Amino acid sequence: MDLLLPRRCAGCSAPGEHLCPRCRERLRTPPRRISTRVDPHVPVWSFGPYADTHRRVVLAMKERRNLAVRRHLGAVLAAGIAALQARGELIDAPLLVPAPTRPRQARLRGGDPVADVCRASGLPVIRALRHAGRVVDQVGLGVEKRRENLAGAVELERVPGAPVLLVDDVATTGSTLAASSEVLFAAGCTVVGAIVICHA
Numbered sequence: 001m002d003l004l005l006p007r008r009c010a011g012c013s014a015p016g017e018h019l020c021p022r023c024r025e026r027l028r029t030p031p032r033r034i035s036t037r038v039d040p041h042v043p044v045w046s047f048g049p050y051a052d053t054h055r056r057v058v059l060a061m062k063e064r065r066n067l068a069v070r071r072h073l074g075a076v077l078a079a080g081i082a083a084l085q086a087r088g089e090l091i092d093a094p095l096l097v098p099a100p101t102r103p104r105q106a107r108l109r110g111g112d113p114v115a116d117v118c119r120a121s122g123l124p125v126i127r128a129l130r131h132a133g134r135v136v137d138q139v140g141l142g143v144e145k146r147r148e149n150l151a152g153a154v155e156l157e158r159v160p161g162a163p164v165l166l167v168d169d170v171a172t173t174g175s176t177l178a179a180s181s182e183v184l185f186a187a188g189c190t191v192v193g194a195i196v197i198c199h200a
């Protein structure tokens with residue numbers, strides 16, 4: 001594909017690399033605690049607002065089989081988790097649980113991008129959650145509608161055997177993270193927090 005498509009930076013469209021040095025630099029910002037409108041019951045950290053470089057890189061990560069960007073975000077995620085551990089905000093290396101995805105979207109995107117990012121971090125990952133049946137796409141729904149849409153929509157696929165850190169691409173209202181942590185808590189799991197690439 002590189003022969004057919006000129007490579008452009010996922011963050012700024014500059015020709016040359018998958019991610020230019022300037023955009024890589026921007027992605028190096030350590031994660032910060034954020035609050036979401038829906039209480040996810042656990043601390044949530046984000047690498048930045050859903051704007052500029054972070055937004056464009058998240059959109060690029062979702063492009064079909066954009067594995068170079070997913071790999072880079074895996075390194076960003078690992079470094080971010082290490083920063084949280086160094087600051088004492090996270091104790092011990094957690095098991096990563098990607099937020100549930102819709103199978104159809106994963107097929108369209110050449111694999112679940114968030115799960116790919118988790119795997120690329122080199123940290124242990126477990127696919128513990130899945131969407132049960134049909135869930136309407138969240139885009140365009142308000143807070144209450146998102147909550148209704150997700151109530152009962154997240155199912156436990158397997159029970160993690162260690163404390164977990166939820167991972168998602170974007171936190172909008174926090175409703176996906178809340179539904180996910182509720183399912184994990186109900187199964188007796190320890191959820192130490194959630195980390196997202198960016199927050200809206």
Ligand SMILES: [Zn+2]
Pocket residue numbers: 009010011012013014019020021022023024
């Ligand atoms: Zn760039």
